[in-house]
Amino acid sequence: MADATWLNVMLLLPVAGVALLLALPSLKEDAIRAVALVVTLAQFVIGGALYLRFDAATVGLQFATHIAWIPAWGVQYAIGLDGYNVLLVLLTVFLGPLVVAGAFSAIRKDLKFFYCMVLLLQFAMLGAFVAQDLFLFYLFWETMMIPMFLIIGIWGGERRIYATFKFVLYTAFGSILMLAAIIYLVYMLQSPSGELSFAFADLTRARLPRPVQLTLLSAFALSFAIKMPMVPLHTWLPQAHVEAPTAGSVILAGVLLKMGSYGFMKLGFPLFPDATRQLTPLFMSLAVVSIIYGACLALVQNDIKKIIAYSSISHLGYVMLGLISLDIIGIQGAVIQMVSHGLTAGGLFLMVGMIYERCHTRELAAYGGLARALPIYSVFFMVLTLASIGLPTTSGFTGEFLVLLGTATTGWRQYQDGAVFPLLMSAAAVAGVVLSALYMLRFAKSFLFGPEKLPHAPVMDLVWREKLILGAIVAAVFALGLFPDGPMRKSELAAQEFRALILVPRMPR
Amino acid sequence: MNWLTIATALASENILLLGIVVLLLVEIVVSRPRGATTLALFFVAAAACAAVLLYATGYVAHPFPGEFSTDPESSLAKSVVLALALPVLLLSRDDFGNNVPYHVLLLSSLYGACLLLSADSFLTVFLGLELLSLPVYVLVLMAHGHARTRSLEAALKYLVLGGTATATFLLAVALLYGGSGSLSLSSFTAAMVVPDPMAIAALILLMIAFFIKAAVVPFHAWAPDAYEGASVPVTAFMATIVKAAILLAVLRIVGAAPLSGTLVDAFAILPLASIVWGNLAAMRQTSFRRMIAYSSIAHAGFLYYALLGDGPGRYQAVLFYVVVYGLMNLLAFAGLPRGSDDASRDRLDRLAGLFHRDRFGALMIGIAMLSLAGIPPLPGFIAKFLVFKNVMAAGYTTYAVLGLVGSYLGIYFYLRVIQLMFMSPGEAAAGARQDRGAAVVTSLVCLIPVLLLAVFPGWVIGRV
Numbered sequence: 017m018a019d020a021t022w023l024n025v026m027l028l029l030p031v032a033g034v035a036l037l038l039a040l041p042s043l044k045e046d047a048i049r050a051v052a053l054v055v056t057l058a059q060f061v062i063g064g065a066l067y068l069r070f071d072a073a074t075v076g077l078q079f080a081t082h083i084a085w086i087p088a089w090g091v092q093y094a095i096g097l098d099g100y101n102v103l104l105v106l107l108t109v110f111l112g113p114l115v116v117a118g119a120f121s122a123i124r125k126d127l128k129f130f131y132c133m134v135l136l137l138q139f140a141m142l143g144a145f146v147a148q149d150l151f152l153f154y155l156f157w158e159t160m161m162i163p164m165f166l167i168i169g170i171w172g173g174e175r176r177i178y179a180t181f182k183f184v185l186y187t188a189f190g191s192i193l194m195l196a197a198i199i200y201l202v203y204m205l206q207s208p209s210g211e212l213s214f215a216f217a218d219l220t221r222a223r224l225p226r227p228v229q230l231t232l233l234s235a236f237a238l239s240f241a242i243k244m245p246m247v248p249l250h251t252w253l254p255q256a257h258v259e260a261p262t263a264g265s266v267i268l269a270g271v272l273l274k275m276g277s278y279g280f281m282k283l284g285f286p287l288f289p290d291a292t293r294q295l296t297p298l299f300m301s302l303a304v305v306s307i308i309y310g311a312c313l314a315l316v317q318n319d320i321k322k323i324i325a326y327s328s329i330s331h332l333g334y335v336m337l338g339l340i341s342l343d344i345i346g347i348q349g350a351v352i353q354m355v356s357h358g359l360t361a362g363g364l365f366l367m368v369g370m371i372y373e374r375c376h377t378r379e380l381a382a383y384g385g386l387a388r389a390l391p392i393y394s395v396f397f398m399v400l401t402l403a404s405i406g407l408p409t410t411s412g413f414t415g416e417f418l419v420l421l422g423t424a425t426t427g428w429r430q431y432q433d434g435a436v437f438p439l440l441m442s443a444a445a446v447a448g449v450v451l452s453a454l455y456m457l458r459f460a461k462s463f464l465f466g467p468e469k470l471p472h473a474p475v476m477d478l479v480w481r482e483k484l485i486l487g488a489i490v491a492a493v494f495a496l497g498l499f500p501d502g503p504m505r506k507s508e509l510a511a512q513e514f515r516a517l518i519l520v521p522r523m524p525r
Numbered sequence: 526m527n528w529l530t531i532a533t534a535l536a537s538e539n540i541l542l543l544g545i546v547v548l549l550l551v552e553i554v555v556s557r558p559r560g561a562t563t564l565a566l567f568f569v570a571a572a573a574c575a576a577v578l579l580y581a582t583g584y585v586a587h588p589f590p591g592e593f594s595t596d597p598e599s600s601l602a603k604s605v606v607l608a609l610a611l612p613v614l615l616l617s618r619d620d621f622g623n624n625v626p627y628h629v630l631l632l633s634s635l636y637g638a639c640l641l642l643s644a645d646s647f648l649t650v651f652l653g654l655e656l657l658s659l660p661v662y663v664l665v666l667m668a669h670g671h672a673r674t675r676s677l678e679a680a681l682k683y684l685v686l687g688g689t690a691t692a693t694f695l696l697a698v699a700l701l702y703g704g705s706g707s708l709s710l711s712s713f714t715a716a717m718v719v720p721d722p723m724a725i726a727a728l729i730l731l732m733i734a735f736f737i738k739a740a741v742v743p744f745h746a747w748a749p750d751a752y753e754g755a756s757v758p759v760t761a762f763m764a765t766i767v768k769a770a771i772l773l774a775v776l777r778i779v780g781a782a783p784l785s786g787t788l789v790d791a792f793a794i795l796p797l798a799s800i801v802w803g804n805l806a807a808m809r810q811t812s813f814r815r816m817i818a819y820s821s822i823a824h825a826g827f828l829y830y831a832l833l834g835d836g837p838g839r840y841q842a843v844l845f846y847v848v849v850y851g852l853m854n855l856l857a858f859a860g861l862p863r864g865s866d867d868a869s870r871d872r873l874d875r876l877a878g879l880f881h882r883d884r885f886g887a888l889m890i891g892i893a894m895l896s897l898a899g900i901p902p903l904p905g906f907i908a909k910f911l912v913f914k915n916v917m918a919a920g921y922t923t924y925a926v927l928g929l930v931g932s933y934l935g936i937y938f939y940l941r942v943i944q945l946m947f948m949s950p951g952e953a954a955a956g957a958r959q960d961r962g963a964a965v966v967t968s969l970v971c972l973i974p975v976l977l978l979a980v981f982p983g984w985v986i987g988r989v
Contacts, residue, residue, distance in 0.1 A: 086983035089914075126880075158901040165940065169948040177948055184940060192933040196926045199910075199917045 019069060023079045023095060026062040026109070027142050029055055030135035037135070042128050049120055052131035056112035056138065063109035070102050072505040075513065077148065085152070090212035094148040099510025100282050101145040103351055103503055104274055107358045108145065110492065111270045112138050114485045118366050119263040122373055123171060130171060134263060137163040141271050145278065150198055150214040153283075154191075160272065161187055164264065171261040179252075179259035186252040190239030197235035201287070204228065220286050220517060229291035236284045237299075244276030246336065247306045250329050257325035258378070262369025265321065269328050270362035274354045277335045281350070285339065286517040292340075293518065299340045300441045306333030308444065311451035315458065318380045323459050324364045327404065330448060331357045337445055338419035342518060346422020347511040348504050353415030355503070356496060360404040360412055363489040367397055370482055374475040380459070385468030390477045394464050396486040401460045403493045405453045411496035420446060527588070534586040534595040536575035537603050541636045544568025545629055552625040562618045565628040569614060569635065573607035576600050576639075591709055592649050593640070598840065602642045602773045605844060609765050609851040610635055615967040616858060617758035627667055630660035631762065638770035642777060646708045647698045650774065654694065654738070657770055658687050661763060665755040679754020686747040690737035697730035714782040731778075732791065738771045739825040740818075742799040749810075752818035753871070760814050761858040764821045765851035772828045776843050781836025792832055793924045799826030800931035808938045812871050813861065816938060817854065820897060823935055824850055827912055830928055834915025842911045845985065849908040849978065852971045853893045859967035860889035876942065878951015887946045889968045896975065898939035899932055904978035911986070 033055035040047055070078055080096030097105065116134060123130050140163065143156035161184055169180035198214075205222045206212050213219070224232070242249045253273075257265050285292045292299075310329030317323045331353065338350030370393070371386075372378060387394040403410035406417070420442065427439035478486070496503065532539060544565060551558050580600035587594045614631070621627040637656025644650040665680040698708065704723040705712040713731075716724035733744065740748035752760045784792060803823030810816040828850075831842040862875065862883055880887040896905035909932060916925040978985060 084983070086986055088983065088986045091983070129880075155901040155906075158906070162895060162900060166943075166947060169944060177944060180948075181937070181940070181944070185937065188936050189933055192929050193926075195910075196913075196917075196929045199914050199925070200922060203914075203918050 019066065019079045020081050020096075022062050023066060023097065023146065024081055026059050026066070027095065027139065027146060029059050029062075030139040030142075033135045034132045037128055037132050040128065042126075045127050048128050048131055049116075052116045052135060053113060055135060056109070056116050059138070059142075060109045060113055063106055066097065067102060067106045067506075070097055070506055072099075072508065075509050080148070085149075089151070089214070091151040091214050092149045093152060094215060095143075095146040095152075096148050097146065099507045099513070101278065102506055103355050104271075104278055105142060105145050107274070107355050108138070108141055108271050110488075111266065111358065111362055114362070114366070114488060115263045115266050115270075117481060117485055118266065118369065119261070120481065122262050122369060125171065130167070130263075133163040133167050134267070137167070137267060141267075141275070144275060148216050150202070150216065150219060150283075152214070153216075154195065154198060157275065157279075158191055160275070161191075164268065164272065167264040167267075168256060168260045172259040172264070173261075174259070175255070176259040179255040182252045183256040186242050186249070187239075190242040193235040194239035197232045201232055216282070223290075224288070226290045226294070229288040230294070233284060233288040233291040233295065236279070236287070240276040240279040240284055241302075242276070243279070244273060244332050244336070245329060246276075246302050246333070247309045247329065250306070250310070253329065254322050254325045257328075257365075258319060258321045262365060262372070265365040265369070266362045269324070269365055270358040273328060273332055274358060277332060277339065277350070277354055280336070281339055281347075281514060286514060289518040296340055296342075297437060299336060300438065303333045303336035303340060304441050304444050304448075306330065306336065307448035308333075308451065311448055311455060314455040315451065319378050320368050320380050320383075320459070320463070321365070321378050323380070323455060324361055324368065327452065327455065328357065328361050330452060331361070331404075333448070334416055334419045334445070337423055337441075339514075341419070341423040341426045341442075342515055343422035343426045344508070344511050344515060345418050345425065347514055348507055349415055349418025349420075349422055351507045351511070352411070352496065352500060352504065353419055356403070356411035356415040356493070359489055359493050359496070360400055360410075363400045363486060363493070364397075364404065366485060366489070367393070367400065370478065375471040377471050380462060382471050383463050383469055384466045385464070386470070387464040388468055389470050389473070390475070392477050392483065396478070396490060397464065398460060399490050399493070400486075401456050403497070405456045406449060409494065409497045411493045411500075414497055414500040416449060420449075530586050531588045533579075533584070534588040535593075536579060537572040537607060538636055538639045540568055540572040540575055541632050541639065544572075545632045545636070548625055548629050548632070552629075557623075558625050559623050561625045561628045562614055562622050565632060566611065566614050568632065569607055569610050572635075572639075573604050573611070576604035576607055580604055587645075592646050593643050594645050595643055599643045599777070602777075602844065603639050605848055605851075606638050606642065606766055606769055606773070607635065609769060609848070609855070610762075612852075612855040612859065612967045612970050613758060613762050613766060615963055615970065616761055616855070618963045619863070620756055620758060621667070624667075627664070630664050630667075634658075634660040634664070634762075635766070638766065641770055641774045644774070644777065645710055647701070647710070647713070648708055650710075650778065651691075651694065651698070653774070655691065657767065658691075658738070661759075661767060662687065664759045664762065665751055667756065667759070676754040676756075679751045682747045683751040686737060686744075690734045693730050693737070694734035697727045697734060700724075700727035700730065710778055710780070713778060714780050717779075717782050717788070718785065728788070729791070735771060735775050736795060736829075739768060739775075739828070740822050741795055741825050741829060742802045742822065743795075745799065745803070745822045745825075748822055749815045749818040752814045752821070753812055755814075757814075757858055757861060757871075760817070761855055764817060764854045768821060768825065768828075769847040769851055772825075772843055772847060775829075775832070776839060779832060779839075781839070783836065784833070789833060789921070792829060793921065796826035796829035797924065797927055797931060799823060799829070800928055801934060804931060804934035804938070807935070808941075810938075811873050813873050813876070813942075814871050816873065816942075817857070820935070820938075821854070823931075824897075827909065827928070827932070830916055830924070831912045833921055833924065834912070834919050838911075838915040838918070841986065842908075842915050845911055846908040849896065849904045849975070852975050853896045853905060856968055856971040856975065857890050857893035857897075859964050859971065860886040860893065862886060863964075873942070873945065876945045876951075877949040879946040881951060885965065885968070889972065890946060891943050892972070892975070894939040894942050898936050900936070902979050904975055904982065907978070907982045907986075 077096035077098050083093040085091050085093040140156050140159040147153040165180050165184045245253050307330050310326050314323050314326035335350045335353050338346040403412045406412035423442035427442040431439045580597050583597050585596045634657050637653050641653030662684045737744040800823045803819045807816050807819035896903035899905045899909040913925050
């Protein structure tokens with residue numbers, strides 16, 4: 017089979033999985049778990065193979081499929097891999113089996129429906145990443161909302177209904193304005209040529225007047241910034257994370273939040289370059305505010321899930337900062353940071369889930385001295401904590417360092433031209449690194465060390481399934497920290513293209 | 526007059542008429558008639574097939590010149606309305622399976638719808654409109670169970686407001702006739718362009734009449750009561766068939782004529798108010814049918830919005846919307862759990878925990894709600910997209926954005942139904958499993974086209 021076919025197979029496998037699950041009787045729980053695991057593992061194998069075969073030296077789409085879907089509107093079923101999405105697709109299929117396996121013991125209620133929703137979510141997220149047609153992208157983008165709504169709402173904690181509605185109402189509001197902007201954009205671009213097209217390639221080629229760009233960018237940015245989330249649109253995130261079951265939190269932190277930054281990178285900024293250049297200071301300030309504010313909030317939380325939730329806001333601030341630095345190193349750093357955050361935050365949420373299953377509380381003060389009681393757990397936890405802080409040799413370091421380097425380079429260059437603001441911002445962002453060490457080490461200190469406190473003691477240390485899951489994540493964290501060269505090369509051309517699209521003025525049509 | 530032309534051009538109408546006669550004969554001859562639904566199903570299906578056939582062959586005829594004509598557009602509209610009636614009939618099997626008058630009324634109403642969709646003059650429109658509505662007043666009265674008084678009130682309200690709509694309509698037609706000396710629909714589209722005070726007055730009255738019929742704010746107040754008072758299949762009939770027929774008729778009257786400045790605002794502001802108010806009011810309902818009534822008020826707004834678009838796009842948008850909206854409503858009604866009587870079946874909180882009692886029903890209602898909310902990838906989204914795409918393409922960006930924001934308001938109450946069914950603990954499973962054969966068949970009849978539309982929307986959109 018051709019590689020393009022395999023990409024389609026990977027995308028559609030979860031749908032087949034859902035069909036298979038629906039055919040299974042609800043009582044055969046082991047069979048249901050097995051089907052979900054096999055489907056996600058198969059996706060990972062295909063995704064991994066595609067990643068290896070992805071040619072870093074080729075510009076543009078690879079493994080592309082173009083099929084006319086709604087010919088009357090020029091909508092295509094267009095998917096493919098490029099430097100923008102290849103790492104995120106890999107991240108998604110990597111986390112898939114871990115999420116499924118991680119939920120083996122945690123989810124007891126409506127098992128079949130749960131795995132159906134996880135697979136549907138997997139389908140929608142991958143679809144949003146690989147879509148190369150705005151209409152298709154929007155379909156997948158919106159489809160993600162429903163399984164997540166149900167996952168939080170059905171299997172979540174006490175205040176799950178409130179949390180899930182907040183999540184949906186926030187994201188849906190962003191999406192509805194984005195939809196208006198999409199329709200307007202497509203029709204604006206249609207008028208000169210007469211041809212209706214939703215293809216990304218056609219849309220980025222055109223250029224709109226700046227006021228229109230500003231309006232449309234605000235609509236897109238609102239949607240992406242809510243998803244990401246950026247301060248001040250972040251208030252849905254802590255609740256959603258806290259109330260979601262472990263699997264929901266992992267998917268949310270690991271992949272779903274990246275949708276926002278991916279949207280900025282693939283659509284928001286390249287589609288409206290003039291507006292982006294004009295709004296750079298705004299985005300930069302919001303990014304820095306997210307970094308600092310998220311970190312400060314993480315510092316004072318007593319719920320362990322909330323600490324990681326707020327740290328996500330801080331970490332995704334770096335992604336935004338890297339993207340908007342418009343420096344090759346910074347952009348690549350942003351991509352690495354996305355993957356790295358997916359791994360560390362995903363891993364930490366899994367670990368929180370594991371301890372919650374044993375001790376039934378998320379109160380930080382209830383724990384202490386885990387290092388003695390649960391040595392294996394503690395080792396994994398410490399590694400992920402350090403990766404989250406950004407210790408060298410871990411993925412967190414690669415991402416944050418590159419982002420800061422890129423931002424500082426741009427800042428310095430602009431300082432020489434007389435602008436102080438970008439340099440100030442990059443300096444302020446460095447403070448985030450210190451803060452992240454502060455809140456993560458505070459967390460680790462009272463969690464792992466000090467006098468031993470353990471609700472529902474004695475509890476068992478990790479079982480082999482959990483070790484395997486965490487081992488995979490830790491291995492990936494180190495791989496990305498020690499050998500970032502390969503992944504960076506795969507995204508390099510895309511980073512250059514992204515920069516060129518925004519910085520190089522194009523001829524109006 | 527050519528009898529053969531009349532037989533062919535009025536094929537659907539004739540089959541329905543035959544059905545009515547046969548049903549009446551059965552009522553007279555058989556002492557305790559059974560299987561009325563099956564008979565009615567057969568005739569409606571045959572009528573729908575006839576309409577599809579006429580559409581497929583591109584049949585054009587004017588059996589009564591200037592009054593009634595058959596063309597592919599009208600045949601397609603008829604086949605949609607008749608096909609939507611099939612699940613309604615399936616739904617009524619449990620409550621009205623052996624009730625012959627019920628089916629006679631239903632078929633008469635469908636006959637009116639067909640007449641309406643083929644009308645060339647306001648005389649035929651009037652006939653069709655009345656024939657469509659009059660049986661429904663009686664149908665509302667035929668409540669299943671113990672809710673007699675409430676359905677009496679509902680029917681009366683519906684009748685009074687329906688009568689007002691008729692009077693307004695007649696006045697409009699009289700003014701139009703006074704101005705142009707003609708009753709034909711084409712004279713109306715001509716009058717729309719000319720800024721003649723009499724024509725404008727006629728236009729506004731006509732618009733009000735159809736706004737009342739479709740329950741657009743501020744002429745909507747009858748709908749929640751009528752929907753709640755009627756029994757479930759009748760509510761389904763009103764929410765889908767009647768609404769679809771009215772909107773398709775408006776489309777036939779307005780045609781592809783361009784809307785002038787002030788008209789545009791009238792056609793945008795009231796439907797916009799309808800969208801916003803319908804969605805807001807639906808949030809606080811405790812009865813499923815009242816909620817659906819408010820939701821249908823909002824959807825009437827979307828449907829009228831489609832008229833803002835350019836001529837050729839209107840037909841496509843309204844037709845697609847009507848099909849999707851109708852199927853979704855029917856799917857929701859088919860999934861409703863059966864209750865001891867209509868009122869208890871209707872309470873929203875009875876849906877709590879439905880997922881644990883009746884998975885199939887809960888999933889069906891869930892899909893219907895998501896689609897009505899316009900959430901992709903379900904076809905409700907494509908329908909909404911089609912409407913707003915046309916509005917935006919016609920240059921009414923502000924109205925499009927406001928309409929979309931209005932549709933956002935609806936998400937909450939549709940999702941609340943899902944929350945109730947899936948996330949709330951419900952009462953314990955109610956004893957023995959009920960026979961849900963008819964409901965399951967109905968759901969499948971609705972679900973399969975929905976899924977096809979979701980996966981291959983291009984297949985339909987390219988054609989119409």
